[in-house]
Structures are given as structure tokens and as C-alpha cells.
Amino acid sequence: MRILVLSAYDAASHRAWRKGLVACFPEHQWTELALPARYFSWRIRGNSLSWAFSEREVLSQPYDLVVATSMVDLSSLRGFVPSLGQIPTLVYFHENQFAYPESGREFRSVEPQLLNIYNALCGDRLVFNSRFNRDTLLEGARKLLAKLPDQVPPGLIEQIEARSSVVPVPLPDSAFDKRAIENETWPQRSGCPAQDDPIRIVWAARWEFDKGPDRLLAILRALESRGTDFRLCILGERFRNSPKEFDTIAREFSHRLDQCGYAESREAYLSWLSGGDIFLSTATHEFQGLSVLEALAQGCIPALPARQAYPELFSEEYLYPDCGDDIEREAGLAADLIERQAEALKNGALEAPSVAGFSWSALKPLYAELFSALTATGAE
Template sequence: MKILLLSAYDAASHRYWHQGLVSNLNQHQWTVLTLPPRYFSWRIRGNSLSWAMNERETLEQPYDLIIATSMTDLSALRGFVPHLASIPTLVYFHENQFAYPESGREYGNVEPKILNIYTALAADHICFNTAYNRETFLTGCRALLKKLPDQVPLGVAEQLEQRSSVLQVPLPSSAYQPHDPQSGAVRLIWNHRWEFDKGPDRLLRAVEGLCDAGVDFRLDVVGQQFRRVPPVFEELKTLLAERAGRWGFVESVAEYRLLLQQADIVLSTALHDYQGIAVLEGAAAGALPLVPNRLAYPELFPQECCYQSGDAESQALVSAVIDYAAAKLQGHPPAAPDISGLSWEAMGKAYARLLGDVVG
């Protein structure tokens, strides 16, 4: 097949996904168009205009299938380039605009949510990376449509639900590495974007609890950073002192993989995660995931990996690390769950079937 792939806001997780598609389904002929992940409001509304005017020759080539991310303004793009309207189209939702936590800087703009709905309606099939992502999208869609004043068609959410499915973002084979546990202190790693929605304030409270409890630990804090880094990270670094391990973004993939291999525990304190590739990669390298019992985590990890969420969340995480430290000291720490079913080797056929079904 000749496939056109459109990634309108090509953030790291989106790039991770479409590079996996292209390299693992290489029997197809791929054309990939991307736009940089910046200027969010303009990008999600302007991607159709940018592509229609700047990439028209590419867009008007003959394709058997279009795959677009949910950030793509698909309905407008099909209007600008009518040739695209007759090509079977799959939209992949890495996230949805209904479940993203508010930072306090928002302006109450519902347009990103409306665009999610329009793009979903313009597709032949929509696919979500987790059931949590699908359910929060459909719930948010119903709630928003109920608020609109008039002329709202019936059954929109139901129609979208019927043409939707769930298929996770697979992990590359390079993520599955032999575990290399280190003796001594419990090795923790927190490997997320350095933004408020990943819960760094909750991480700080958990570290305070671990310090107060006298736990012998070392913490690597790594991940993508942006111009505005929440000030809590400086507080965290000061608190950790000699307990701080690797700090900041790790350029080398090999070095990053080694950190995961050597970690005892990979942590999440996230307020927002639709799949949690960072934690999954930690588990693939043999680190025990400790994640809050909410978001998409309960459908991805066994219950013993999910600590209690709510008011006592940080203390629940502290207790889980203390239990691990005691088990490690006795020589039998709990093992990471088997997530080999989320590899490209395991999931490639499911993706091939999905693409064939949309075209067929």
C-alpha cells in the first residue's frame, strides 16, 4: 500500500509511534509529513492551512490509506485538498483534549476539543492507545455536546464509539534489555517530561517521605525539558543532595537504556498519562513500575504495581518503596511484570490487520 502519514504536532511520543510504524511495517510505501511541536494553538488550527498550501503536490499523490494523528485538522484539510476526501483514513489518538489536566494558565478555549471531535468524525476509523484514552474522549465529547446551545445532532459520541478501537503504541526491540540490578541503595528512576502534568510536586513529597524514613536510595531524574522548568525541580535537587543520580535530559539512547537496566524501580507520579511509554520502557528493561492507581496504568500493569491514589498518594508510594527496600535487603526483590506483549514483534500483526480493515 501507499500510505500518507500526517503528524501535525510531532511531539516525542508521536514520533516514537510513527517511526515504529514505518520501520516495522516496511512492506508498505510511506510518505510522512510532520510539523514541529510548538505554538500549540496555532499548530492544531493551522496545520491544515500549512500543509494544503505548502505540501499540495505531495497531498495530491495517489494513496491507498491516510493515517493521521488526532492533532491533525482533518476536516479542514480534506476541504482544502478534496482529493484526500475519497481516501480511507485512520486517526490515531495518542491523547485527547478532554482529559488533559489544567495548569491554571488556560483561557477556557474549547476549540482544541471541538477539533478533536471534527477530526474523529472525518475519519473512517479512530484508534486509541488505551481504553482510558477512549473512555475519557467519549465522556468529554458527550459532556461538551450537551453544553452547546442548539442544532446539536444526536448520536455523535455513539457513532464515534462504534468506529473506534484500542491498540497500544508498541515498544521497539531495543527497549527490551537484560536487567542489571546494582547492589546497595535502592535505585529509583523518574523519567518523564519536566512539566506540571507529570506531578513533580508529588515526587518531591514522596522524596521527603523517603528521606524522613531513612531509606537508602538514589534517584535519577531524567527527561525532556523546556524553556520553563517548574521550580519544584530545584527544590528536589537540593533535597536529594548526595542521593541525586543522573539529572536532566540524557542525549544518548544507549546511556538512557543503561540507566533503566540498572534501576530497581521506575516511578510515575503523573496527573496525565494516556499510556506511559516512559514507565513501560523501564519495565521492559527490568525495573519494577510503581505507578498511581489511576489514568491508564491499571489496564497496563498488575495491581501490585499500582499504589493507592488520592490524598495519601505520596505516602502510599513511600510505603511501596520501603517494602521494596526491605525485600531487596533480604535478597528477593519483586520482579518487573512481563510486558513482552507490547513489543512490535508481538503487535505488528494487529497493526497490519487494522490498516487492512480500514482500507478493506
């Protein structure tokens, strides 16, 4: 089977999914086009121009299937290269533009949301990484279409819903391998932490506002005020204008921090996870939570807010309540959960939930079924 993969905003998670897809199906012949994850507004609207007039020969080949991320301007690209409209197309939604928290600095435009709708209507099959992702797109699109002044065709949401399914972004099988490089600061435990051991807390995400740095700071302060004995590892990519809370954490919790910043390698990243006890998330924006799944694959216990995609993936024993704008109350409840988990861990009464079902090995049959169904029936 000849498959064209299009990733118009090839961020780290998109890139990992694209490369994992190709590696998981070596029996197919793959052609990949990807654009850097920068200049968001231009990239999502301009990718059709960039590709149609610089990669026309590649796009015009006789493919059996097109797999495109939701950032691809698919309707325009099909207009520029009409032969693409005859090829069955799967659109993968890593995220949607209806469920992003607002920082207050956005350039307000309806165009990214309309692009999601156009792509959903263009794709022969739509795949979402979580029910939360799918449901927020459907609800957001329904509300947006209801606001438009006139000439909105009926039944669009029903068409989108009928073509939709949920298949997560898989973890590489190597994510379950605990033979990471030796971490002298946080060596893997041979068993449960001892009663007098500090609990090891890991937080890993992009250092941006939507990952809840203000909530993280509040939780750490709550734990500190209670005299909780803990060590802290903060991982993730820092950007030029990262929230000031990270500097505050580095200053206030220097006596707790064993790591604060980007791990020097993938192996080092996994070694921090494998040495941790509890993985804490404070995200206000999470469509699946790959970093959480990776941490669980390495044996961490999740402590997660009961919002976004988390409640569909994890039971209540791993969730603390979402208190909206009441950050202090949420921090107290999160600290309660962490203390309960720490005690249970030390008593050998708590284990990380299995995420083996999220591996490429486990999910390959679902992707194979999607490919086969699309190529067997063709674009309808």
C-alpha cells in the same frame, strides 16, 4: 500499498510512533508529512492551511490509505484537498483534549476539544493507545455536546464509539535489549540487590507540572524522613519554565542524586533504566506511559499512582492510591509501596511484569489487520 502519514504536532512520542510504523512495514510505500511540536494553538488549527497550500502535490497523490494523528485538522484538510476525502483514513489518538489537568495558565478555548470531535467523526477508523484515552474522549465529548445550545445531531458519540479500537503505541524491539552502554555509576546488577544495598529509584518524564513534581518531592521527603536508603536518578527534558520543585529536589537531595537531567544519548538513557530497581511515576496526566513501559522492558519494578491509564495496564501490587489533592497522604502511601517493593526485591520475591506484548513485533499484526480492513472495504 501506498500510505500517507500525517503528524501535525510531531512531539517525541508521536515521532517515535511514526518512525516505528514506517520501519515495521517496509513492504509498504510511505509518504510522511510532519510539523514541529511548537505553537500548539496555531499548529492544531493551522496545519490544514500549512499543508493544503504548500504540500498540495504530495497530498493529491493516489494513496491507498491515510494515517493521521488526532492533531491533524482533518475536516479542513479534506475540504481544501477533496481527493483526500475519498481515501480510507485511520486517525490515531495519542491523547485527547478532554483529559488534561489544568495548570491555571491555560487560554480557555473549546476549539481543541471540538477538533477532537471533528477528527473522530472524519476518520473511518479511530485507534486509541489506551482504554483510558478512548473513554475520557467519549465522556468528555458527550458532556461538551450536551452543553451546546442547539442543532446538535443525535447519535454522534455512538458513531465515534462504533469506529473505535484500542492498540497501544509499541516499544521498539531495541528497548528490550539490555546491552546498553556501561554505566559506571549504576552498573546492571547480576542478581537481586543485597540487603545492605541502597535501592535505586528512577523517575523519568517531561519536567512539567502534569508529571507531578510536587508529588515527587513529597515522596522523596517521606522516604528521607523514614531513613530509607536510596539512590536517585531523575531523567527527562527540562524546559525554560520548569516547575521550581526540580530545583528544590536538586538542592535537598544532592546526597541521593546520581543523575539529574536529560541523558546524553538513547543508549545512556537505557543504561540508567537497566541499572535501576524501581521506576517511580507521579504523573497526573498519562494516556499510556511509554517511559514506564521502557523501564519495565529494562527490568525495573513499577511504583505508579492508581490513576490515568496505569490501572488498566498494571495490577494493584504495583500501584499506590490516588489521594487527589491530599499530596502528603499520597506520598506516605507511595513510600509504603516503595519500601515493600525494596524488601521484596532484596528477598528475590518480586520481578518486573512482562511488557513483551507491547513490542512492535507483538503489535504489528494488529496494525496490519487495521490497514487490511480499511483498504479492503474503503471509506464508507
